[in-house]
Amino acid sequence: MQAGARTRAPVLSVRGIRKAFGGTAVLHGIDLDLAAGEVLALVGENGAGKSTLLNIICGALRADGGSIRLDGTERHWGGPRHAMQAGIAFVHQELSVIRSLSVAENIRLGDYCARRTGFVDRAAMRADAAARLAELGAQHVRPELRAGRLGTADQQFVEIAKSLTGDLRVLILDEPTSSLTPFEADALFAVMRRLAARDVAIVFISHRLEEVFAVADRIAVLRDGRLVSDRPAATSRREAVIADMTGRGGLVAPSARPQPSTDVVLAATALRDRGWLGPIELTVRAGEIIGVFGLVGAGRSELLELLAGLRRPGGGTVRLFDGGGLPGSPGEAWARRIAFLPEDRKAAGILPNLSLLENMLLSWRRTMPAWLRLTREQRAAAPLLRRLAVRASSPRQRLRTLSGGNQQKVVLGRCLAVAPRLLLLDEPTRGVDIATKAEIYTTIGELAADGMAVIFASSELPEVLALATRVMVLARGQQRLLAENAGLEEAAVLSAAFRFQTEPAEA
Ligand SMILES: Nc1ncnc2c1ncn2[C@@H]1O[C@H](COP(=O)(O)OP(=O)(O)OP(=O)(O)O)[C@@H](O)[C@H]1O
Ligand SMILES: [Mg+2]
Structure with missing residues (x-):
């Protein structure tokens, strides 16, 4: 060279x-x-x-x-x-x-x-x-x-x-x-x-x-x-x-941030899990995108799992958009149009030997009556596959033979395909290339503008600051910051996340 x-x-x-x-x-x-x-x-x-x-x-x-x-x-x-x-x-x-x-x-x-x-x-x-x-x-x-x-x-x-x-x-x-x-x-x-x-x-x-x-x-x-x-x-x-x-010039900049409405999608008061997470005080309205930042082990994933019905609460109250409380199981969550993307896509129930189309439509199948499925499936998937720039030889390609980033796009697509009211994403763009990331931010922003509420956790601060309307910082399970993203300094987020780093961990 x-x-x-x-x-x-x-x-x-x-x-x-x-x-x-x-x-x-x-x-x-x-x-x-x-x-x-x-x-x-x-x-x-x-x-x-x-x-x-x-x-x-x-x-x-x-x-x-x-x-x-x-x-x-x-x-x-x-x-x-x-x-x-x-x-x-x-x-x-x-x-x-x-x-x-x-x-x-x-x-x-x-x-x-x-x-x-x-x-x-x-x-x-x-x-x-x-x-x-x-x-x-x-x-x-x-x-x-x-x-x-x-x-x-x-x-x-x-x-x-x-x-x-x-x-x-x-x-x-x-x-x-x-x-x-x-x-x-x-x-x-x-x-x-x-x-x-x-x-x-x-x-x-x-x-x-x-x-x-x-x-x-x-x-x-x-x-x-x-x-x-x-x-x-x-x-x-x-x-x-x-x-x-x-192979081209610049990147698409993410579109303008959505305006939150007055519809409360989630209201959590003194919410705890059975470990050390909480108390969490959080009200999320339709159109809001909450970015959760924190060090590894801060409780980001635990919070999302709690909201997705994968973890039992240990206290506090939650009221969701449909009048109900926290979902009791992941299945209940999907049925209530609460979509969850876990951090580890292997744990997300992907079926590596099925096609990417089948993987993407798994959740859709759960919320659609059987007679509606077949024709609608392909139609629902096509635009999403395009928007997420899924790169595959065909929709029939087995998921496990897709590149890592493309697998990630499919599991994200699966969440978006159910038109969720509450979208919970843990590391939504893990392994996704920078051009597609911008596209995903735009897509999520548009869905929020249409009335969805989003809570996402990310280890990438630039991602939190690019996508969130409000930023929450967790440190050792404690809510350290909840602020409007507009005007928020990067240093403030980092110092909130870092504050306990030097103290000895409690037993
Ligand atoms: N076993 C396989 N069978 C068929 N196609 C495959 C197989 N393994 C990889 N590919 C294809 O080879 C291409 C390159 O994949 P590769 O995993 O090397 O991409 P990558 O650059 O690492 O992408 P990423 O950033 O998403 O990880 C992809 O189109 C993928 O679908
Ligand atoms: Mg790769």
Whole structure:
């Protein structure tokens, strides 16, 4: 590539990588070099081929053509374990912790399987896991905890801790920050810099351009399976990178914010869950979009789950638009047109082997009489698929073969398809590319203007400030701020979220 300043021989060098799925070419001959100690950001729209390329480099997928050299020697991976032994570690876009195992077992799973004697020194395993988590700044994740009990961000830390072995040469991270708030992301970036200083080469994918510019030495853009640019971060402009990604000039700015009406959709007084969340005081009117911000573990997801009927209340009162209280179950919530998008789409009841159309219309089916369905289904889905820019070969493509961002758009589309009165979204644009994000903000804004109320949680402060009409900040389950977005300073939101960070956690 044109980055002439590099003098060292590349640790990783790929040439002419090609890949097709079922006759559709996804990668058209990719060349990429990576020097030791370098941090490369790989960016591009949903479905551009980023994960496919990195999956090939780490041995999880086989290329149809091209070569991979590690330290100048051409390699052919038998699988990810083979690449891992050679020093290439990969943290996947979809979290893959084993929920029934402990954190320590997850982190040391690889060595554990490699050992044939069957003897495991549990104390040593825990100590090692704790050391790796501490290196990530994630001391709060206790090695003996069951991984299934962890939130998404902590699961992410476990995944990364798994890859921190001594002979690591290349670390590949597919959207490592998509569920991290700026604080956790910073902790991760500090780790990436430390590893780079130890001559580990790092490739990471991100849809958040601010962090790409903050962390990467180089930015490579993939568009429609081709590498369209590869340049030093320090001298690149954001607009140029966006133009390379989208193939066009600027982005659509989100439309004007909706005006709230007087119809109260939700009124919560002294609402608590059975843990440490609350008391919450919140009245939401039709047309309002409440953005909930807070650190990982602040209670954002807990609040949404409580409102969606997935968590039992521990006190307080709630009155909803239809005169009823909190839904008693997720099924009841959908029937009352309260749509919920959970943070982890795998937990959202997606059916990976069904088509994207079927997945999108699951909830619609629950609220539609049978005789109305068939004809209306396709008609209802088509405009949504277009608006959300779902990229697929056809509506019949199986959900699991869609790129991560496109799967996210489908689960979001499923919520919108029921025309909800109250829309609850946890990380609505997780993994969605920046052009589509703007489109989603516009769509949600229009639906709110039509009388829907929205409560969403996001780890991205720019998203909260772009979409919300009012902002709520949670810190350790406590409501710290509830204010109109207009005129709200970013610093005020951050300091409210951060206020308790330095105090010791109560037992
Ligand atoms: N197993 C598969 N079968 C069929 N098509 C596939 C399969 N895996 C990936 N694809 C297709 O390859 C294309 C590239 O997908 P990929 O996951 O590499 O995109 P990406 O750039 O990582 O996008 P995102 O930002 O959404 O994660 C997509 O159109 C996707 O549908
Ligand atoms: Mg991907």
